[in-house]
Amino acid sequence: MSSPTGGVVKKEKVSVPFDYNKYLRPNKLPHIWCPGCGHGIVLKAMLRAIHNAGLNKDNVCVISGIGCSSRTPGYVDFNTLHTLHGRALSFATGVKFANPKLKVIVVTGDGDALAIGGNHFIHTCRRNIDLTVLVFTNATYGMTGGQYSPTTPIGSQATTSRYGNIEPPFDACEMAKASGASFVARGTAYHTLELEKTIQEALEHKGTSVVDIIDACPTYFGRMNKFKGASQMMEEIEKDKTVSVKQVDKLPPEKVQGKMLRGVLHKVDRPEYCEQYETLVMEKAKAK
């Protein structure tokens, strides 16, 4: 059951079993991703979350920028829009604002969302327009071959930081929260079930919901930083360097230090942009 602005108001028990073929475009596979790439795991979580949220495929629009992660829309059977590097959020703002009945999901890389699209990211959050933004944070520019990104840790190797990265990384969640997003969460490709639930909660939230998803690029970040493979990256980065927000209070400080929080980090009710426009701007304009 969708509200006029696409936010799901009531959770209905979904009795239909999940079927990949219902949501994928099987004839567009195989995908372009490397073996071990985390993006496929995130795709799976996204589809299951869409299913569990009970969304109608005709009303879902998946929009991306450019990057390995941004190839996601091509594989999924919704209204899909693969735009320009960094601009997914602007196209999405246009689609959502023009037709608030659509449930708009943005799939974007850490470079796409936080570097070239950083300004759109800030202002999307500030407007609190009803979009769900999934940031695939793999700490690199996968598509262009492993240059450092705005989430690459200090000291890391990349094809453009052969002497170690000296730029401090962004925390996408902190930025989203500070900019005004009313739902901010983090997940990882390692914690798949948790991620699925987090994305579902994001989809069911009205307003800008941002989920920062830590996943691995074994091909570039992994190889350049001497990881043995995808599983080691998942263990050491996604599992060992994160801690659930639900456990953090119970853990001693040394077990928390230097770790990123997972789970829903921020959730508030704040007026949503399309609704504000309809109830304030349009009504006043018509009365005048």
Next chain:
Amino acid sequence: MADKKKKFMQGNEACVEGALYAGCMFYAGYPITPSTEIAEGMSVRLPKIGGKFIQMEDEIGGIAAALGGSLTGLKSLTATSGPGFSLKQECIGYACLAEIPLVIVNVMRGGPSTGYPTGPSQADIMQAKWGTHGDHPAISITPAYVQEILTETVRAFNLAEKYRTPVVVLYDEIVGHMREPIVIPEKGELEVIDRVKPDCKPEDYFPYDDKYEIPPLAPFGKGYRFHVTGLNHKKDGFPTNDSKIIEENNLRIMRKVENHKDDIWKNDEFMLGDAEVAVFSIGSTARSARFAVKQAREAGIKAGLLRPLTIWPFPDKAVTELSKKVKAIIVPEMNLGQMALEVQRVSKKAEVAGIHRVDGEPINPAQIFEQIKRFK
């Protein structure tokens, strides 16, 4: 009766009237002199009729949001000036390849860079054609009167919808800020074209079906669930590496304009019939030229004016024909020779002489009259 519809307004305000007349329901942009009145006007008018106005964080966001709006089926507009027009270029190429109807207004100010924000220019003519990378179709409309900004904005929407492509409306700051009495046309008086939507079953829909010259475009959210990308794509909209299909994709978008030039071209001729000296000019400069032509006629010189209202595709045919009949074609323009170069390219016989000005001042009739006299 007619008086009731008569209004005194600015060029940019007439642009708003034209957009609304054409059925525009979505505006996204970023303020910039000398185009801002268009955004301001749309912000007041659109919400009254259920339309959407949004001020984005920059011009790239503006055009990108407008393209998103267009994909949901709403006629969309974005307006800007020089620096903003530069920022929009990547998205213009996207609109060309993804075949998304959109109108972009560029009220030309002095450049390059921040240049002369409050001064007029006509120096974005080449940018309107070549600004975005790669070969692509280009349609640009060049009104010269406040009334014409209204009617030509309607025509710009019609062409965008008909050919599924972005259309640029180009006029200089003088025309944009000039106030003139105009008549707001009654509903039905001007032709309004809407894009063709598919009537087939969703499973039979191809958004880039090459069996059509201009394939129908479904709005998002109506059951068609298609894919749009800025990568070269097949008829189903999905990317391809097949060189044959890439070539066909690139050529087909060009043909949409190439094969329909006669429909897209529009020229205004003044005293050209027996002219021996012609002036070729657009925008406010063409208004000076018209005055100069009259002066020349009074002085017994057979002068005339060819004023294109479509500058891209360039009016090759009209200029070539003209060049066979006249001794000279004078091209006054507020830039260093962008149009003169094109006129030269297609002229067969006539001498081509430019008058160029980049000091932020208009080209006045006397300047043009002086040139005309040289060729009498």
